[in-house]
Amino acid sequence: MSTHPAVRFFDRATPPHIFTLIIMTGLGALSMNIFLPSLPAMTTYFDTEYRVMQLSVSLYLGVNAVMQIVIGPISDRFGRRPILLGGVVIFLLATIGCLLAQNIETFLIFRMIQAVIVVGLVLGRAVVRDMHEEAQAASQIGYVTMGMAIVPMIGPAIGGKLDEVLGWQANFWLLLILGGIVLMLIWWDLGETARTKSTDFVAQFREYPELLTARRFWGYCLAAAFASGAFFSYLGGAPYVGSEVFGLSASQVGIYFGAPAVGYFFGNGISGRFSTRVGINKMILWGAIITVVGLLISTLIFLLGYGSALVFFGFTTFVGLGNGMVLPNATSGMLSVRPHLAGTASGLGGAMMLGGGAALSALAGDVLTEGSGAMPLLLMMLTTSLMGVAAIVYTIRREAQVTKA
Template identity: 30%
Template sequence: MNENSSAVTSRQKRGAVSLLLAMVLLGVFPLDVLLPSFPALAAHFHHTPADIALSISLFALGIAFAQLLIGPLSDAIGRKGLLLTGMTVSMVGALGCVVTSDYTVFLIFRVVQALGCGCFVLSQALVQDLFEGEERDRLRILMVTATGIFISVSPLAGTFLQATLGWRGSFWLFTLLAALVWLKAWWFLHNDRPTHRDRPLGFIQSYRKVLGNGEFVGYWLISAFAFACHFSFIVISPLIFMDQLQLAPYDFSLVLLAYGAAYVVGGLVATVLSRRMNPEEQIVAGLSLILLSGLVMLILSSAFTLTITSVLIPMLICTAGTTIARPAATSRAMDIFPHIAGTSASAGSIIIFICGGLISALISLSPTNLQSTLACSFLLLSGVALLLNQWISRRRTHLAGQGVAQPRRP
């Protein structure tokens, strides 16, 4: 992004890490804290829990649309202004959700909030701007691990907010946190613009360049399929645990606490593997665990009645695989076009959220057993991702054999 990126001091890096983790928190917050409030939302708006679950998928699609513009614009005008504007819009959307009693208007304000939350895609671009080499890989593992920690805590926070402030409490707290992060970003970030040497391409040309690269799209699809396994479970988890198994919101939050803990374990394993395996091997290891989780879930759903254990055991395996595969695939994709990191991050996140939103919506609408449908989706998604990774490896080997220059990696 700018010539001073390599000269970031240790103190600035610590500040950058805290800001990035806060952005990760705000990216998770609008989804996971609201989960214990599904019954209350359904009752308030006189809709079914399935309709509320679909609103989560709509939120993901809204984020994807916003990111279409934010990444290329940040390459042209800098990251800071767009980040501050996006957080402001997200706060307006959250406050709008608080004041409405109409389901349609609620969905509109959720989309507004999602459009603002699209600015958090810049976290990947900031990682690319401010860090190099193995630091980037370790930070991306930390960010995925932090996602798991926030996932594990968010339902408990949501249960507390629901009990004390009702479903509106999560939107009030989001607004407060977003305001604090807004102040930190305003204080810490510089709105650096591209140098003449790194001046980005136009909007269409930038997307044509990144999306026309098979390796780039392939790595992001791998990351997207791994994310879709996690996101699909998050979207339908209230339907399984609160609707079918009749768990109270507090008990549901404890279940997700155990699920989120798997992210921490997966992050530790991914950190160890990053020092012993190359990224392609990490991707294969992570996707293989997701494949295994699908097989285990399918067997358990066929042989036993639906229980917390029959769902949670395969999900712990899946989450460990997701935490290993996603950072490696993301780093490989982001390293291909470092000079247009904003566009790269937006293109990748659009792929991720479209895949996550559409796949989770299809699963939530499934007329058959949700557990079996989820298991089959894990098998299909991990299988396709493994084939994609194999295709990329063969393509790179073929190009290297022909003497074709490979994309520069820092």
């Protein structure tokens, strides 16, 4: 049962309203993808090559993963509120730097600094865990990340229209305005939720073995990493499959590409509604199985010779649906293994998901060659999904052993 005071909107003496958490976490997702349609125009503006311009994505992800490891321990030491406020201020300054950059090197430096906005995602989850017990935390994380699921569906469309009408800089002006709104929301609404703080970093690092040697923590981390790995594989290979295998135009690929996001939205809704009632382990297991079933059916259809773009992209909805059930609950699980290290666990778990997913995304691009068809990508997604099922089954059994002991 929560010992925090009741939530009151715009009251810094109470924990934040869920609206603040949704907007706070959504800004990071928007910062990642809103400018993607502008990459060709930005390549011309900075007089560089497209592969160099793409570093604005890969470098951002790399810094993002590293910062997830660092932010958690810092917030466990100093609290959630000051780190969130500082992170958003740095994001705003970096966004101004992106707007003022006159060459690609300067832009990429400020773009990497923009990755600090990951504080919203890492500490948004930690704040929820501070406020609620395990099952209810999973429910609340489901609602928070359901808001994030909308961003990948609408972000690139908004960015493309802004670029067409006002130029690529309009995307970063929008991020600057939204960042200012998020800063005000945090300032006025987000009271400190970390009840206990570590005394110093040395003492905190001494506690790392307690987290890193917890098998349930690794079980939940691996369940989340393998589940998201299927989606990251899709991100790396689906554009190639759509354009080269099925001959779709860029606009058609863009429409089909959002299929997992639709499933993810509903999966998060299911988590928000049923996690408290059903329990996180069952939700993770069902979500992982749903992903496997969808990919298995798709693979069988392709093996029978009836594969098509509609089949391939349509069944990836199951990947999003399963992820929406797995990720909020697995996140709540990894944060609940050692609640006093919730910030550290959130950062480390997030870094594992992002780092592993980025590697699978790159691998997906390598296995797809001319004439290979969609099968290598389907098999990769199916394999990582099966490993996700194995991870949660192991975790459930481990928990049962601990309970009996």
